[in-house]
Every structure is written in C-alpha cells, then in structure tokens.
Amino acid sequence: MSTAMPAFAGWDGSTAQARELQRQLAREVVLEDGMPAAPALLAGFDVGFEDAGATTRAAAVLLDAATLQPLETRVARVPTAMPYVPGLLSFRELPALLQALAQLSRRPGLAFIDGHGIAHPRRLGIAAHFGVATGLPSIGVAKKPLVGRFDEPGPLRGDHVPLWHGDEQIGWVLRSKPRCKPLIVSPGHRVSMPSALHWTLRTLAGYRLPEPTRLADRLASRRGAVATG
Secondary structure, eight states: OOTTSGGGTTOOSOHHHHHHHHHHHHTTOOOSOOSOSSOSEEEEEEEEEEGGGTEEEEEEEEEETTTOOEEEEEEEEEEOOSOOOTTOHHHHHHHHHHHHHHHOSSOOSEEEEESOSSOSTTSOOHHHHHHHHHOOOEEEEESSOSSOBOOOOOSSTTOEEEEEETTEEEEEEEOOSTTSOOEEEEEEESOOHHHHHHHHHHTOOSSSSOHHHHHHHHHHTTSOOOOOO
16 A cells, blocks of 8 residues: 555554544545535446455446436556555555546536444544545445444435434435335445435435446445446
8 A cells, every 4th residue: 555645644554543534534534514405427436356365456437427328437556555444444445546537528516425434433524634645525335334323214216214323323224115224325435425325326226236336346246347338
C-alpha cells in the first residue's frame, strides 16, 4: 500500500494506526446533502478479486439518473496489498476504487458504494472513506450489518427501520425486495440520513440491490458484461 495517497496519508501499514486514521477521517464526514437536487449522473462501485486474491478488481458503472440506464463502465486492477481485516475494508479496496473512478469520463453527482458508510464502529466504512477521499456525495449499500441493532423491517418492498448504535442512528435497514434479506443503507459523505434512504429507494428496479451497485457487482464479480447506451 502506498502511504503517499491522500486517502491514507501518514498510515504506517499497521491495523492500529489504520483504526486511528479512521477516527480522524470520520470527523471530516458531512451528513448534510451536498449533491444537486436532481443529479444527472449516478455511479455504482464494487470490488472483486482475481488471481486467487492477488489482484483487486474494482468496477465503476456510470448511469443516467433519470432512466437508470448504464452509460459507461470501467474496471481497474491493482495488486492486493493487504489481507481482509474486519472493519478495515477500505484500506484493502479503496486504491482500486479510486483508480476506477479516475477512469470515468464524467464525474457523477452521487456515488453508491457496495459496503458501509457511517454504519461502522468508527463511522468510516468504505463509502464514507471514499466520499471523504474524493469529495463526492456517497451512499453505502451493504448486504449485511457490521454493527448496530434494529427491529426486523416489514416484508414489503420499501419497508424500513432505523439502524442504531448506542443512541445514534447510523443507517437504515431496508427491505428492497419481498422475501429477500434487507439491505443496510447508510450515508457515506455529503448525504443526509433521509436522502440515503430516498436515493436507494429511487434506484431500485425490481432486484435486491439498487441499480448502481447491482450493475457494479455484476461487473466486479465477472458474472457478465454491462451493456451501455
């Protein structure tokens, strides 16, 4: 891992200092809306691995915000620099995600990241770290909780309940599709708690995952190409 990257400035490679850097960067997270009222472009990001884990493969998909149609896809590959450590996912995956973002021809108004935003023990999941590093409004959409407590949401699409950690709401538990496990939705950066839920609901198209991360997941996991307009 290159510690020269602004996202990891001063990091010596240790897990202890990574956790301390998370605490510092979490203070830079803004939980107020900073995107246009009607962004023209959305983007979805996800990460997979190749070569038995030796290569990190990050996928970026740019979408038309009005139609949710994919416009552009990019894949970045970088050597995997550290093993998976619970709670430190961004230190493993963010370098590849930043490269994938840099390959897009246009900058999105709002980014969806497969992973947690502030729904994280130190309030800096990968979507929050991504947002602080890039300045982009970002939302984390994860498939299972990392921390927090909640009541089970109702069975219908759109049913949701708050996710709590102590006395603080750190996200939403959203039933995005009937008979599917709920998603964990949380603001990453420059997105309010209500808007994180609103935009995730806005981008559902009949699948469990919202379109930005569904298409990025498909590309990152090499389950098929994503057709662009």
